[in-house]
Amino acid sequence: MSRQQRDALDAMLRSAPRSETRPTPEEQRGGFTAAVTRPVPEGVAARRTVLGGRPTLELEPAKVSGRGRLLYLHGGGYVIGSPDTHAGLVGELARRAGLRAMSVDYRLAPEHPFPAAVDDGLAAYRELLAAGTDPRDLVMAGDSAGGGLSIATLLAAREAGLPQPAAVVVFSPWVDLTLAGGSIRSKEGADPIFTEADVHAYADLYVGAGDRAHPLASPVFADLTGLPPLLVQVGANEVLLDDAVRLAGRAGADDVEVTLEVGPGLPHVFQHHYGHLDEADAALDRAARFLTAHLGAGRPGADRLGPAR
Template structure:
């Protein structure tokens, strides 16, 4: 069944129309929302809030014990996406982990280029700590650009003298905006979603003429010493495979406890397809166990 699910998903993703004329940013945002947005799962209550001066979405699962907080940073190439597009994904992770979560609507390019997103991630994390969240009971997660942003946020927090959270999990992180990973080219035929030009266009909008190798833009080039335990999940069929592999390798070289999981035959942020793909559900279960296992005194995930 799982092989059939993977093949069906690959065919579905490849069937998405591509136009000769690049869509506008607003068209991309609308299209992304229509393609990936899913409601919160049963058992998760959502409400609008603010964090770090930005709108945010709080997700409270009925499995939450009152201990632990999850800060989530959504994907979308720093140009598209929002907490609303990721309600289903974040809600599933929060429910499985039994953690209250908050998903931040950080500023997007091109209206707000680098380092606006990093500033917002840091402000959100800083406010969590300032309002009573114990860093030992706080975890962070993100996908795609939000995965890279999550690591950049922790680098910025370290530079600001803030304590690190208990753990961080990233799904298909975009960690190298210079696009030098070998899989950008070697996985060209395997990736059903992206072409190299798509990634380059997002990098152009986010960083522009700036230094794309700066660690806060491309954490794969950063010094990751002192970061918390890290889980990296990635699909084998994606251009950003080497971003994930090199990020995990950089973390390991810098004495960070790191776990790398590569899913055979899987696309970018396959976790979005929970409930329809066995590997997505299993990956979210493992991510929930990883995050909760590193909380202060341990916290059992939802069975």
């Protein structure tokens, strides 16, 4: 892995201009779109559809292994981001795993505060099951707020009596809107993207005066019993490091199969930088293998499902 690549990425992220006044949500959305969006990968077809009543981007690799489906929830602090901003990242994960992916455009705050995003995640998950998708053929993934939302969606599904999917992967998950993790402060200088004030502002917009410790807003405080195998990937240089570490610990304490990977010297959702950062490509490959390894568990012939590509 390249120290030179990590240093170049850190310098590039730190060079982004920061306004002395906090931008409006609309301004943040425009800036995020310009900074993050990458094209759909070559060999992946994209089409627009609807899932759970919400606009959805379906991404289908040319080479699909078996019947597996991936439900993806994008990041952006519950305020910014969309399936379009994440089309490159989700397409890469789908391509490497050989899975059809559905990336949902869930409602954003402050126009639609908590629990609108959870309601949309659950509606999408419910519709996939109602349409005949075997939960053993279904996996989930998400990054940042979308990582927390993925866990919250599965908690809501559990409470609704729905079966769990085969596995879930989260990149740099935001799972504590109370900001109780020590890294929110201790990693502020190391994080080239976020400050504590940035994260606090997103929490204000999403939850407002509501209960920030609610388990569907902050899944790190939830009972995770019964959730599927979980892979958590996080960078060491991010204020949300402790969110990931504590989520993995909570999952382990609740008897959930969990794998935690901490990448030294890496920023928030470093997987976005595939093709330019060796660690990003390696992490996406491991995430793809994790998802495909759990597909079809318990079904006859499951071991014949194709490996990740």
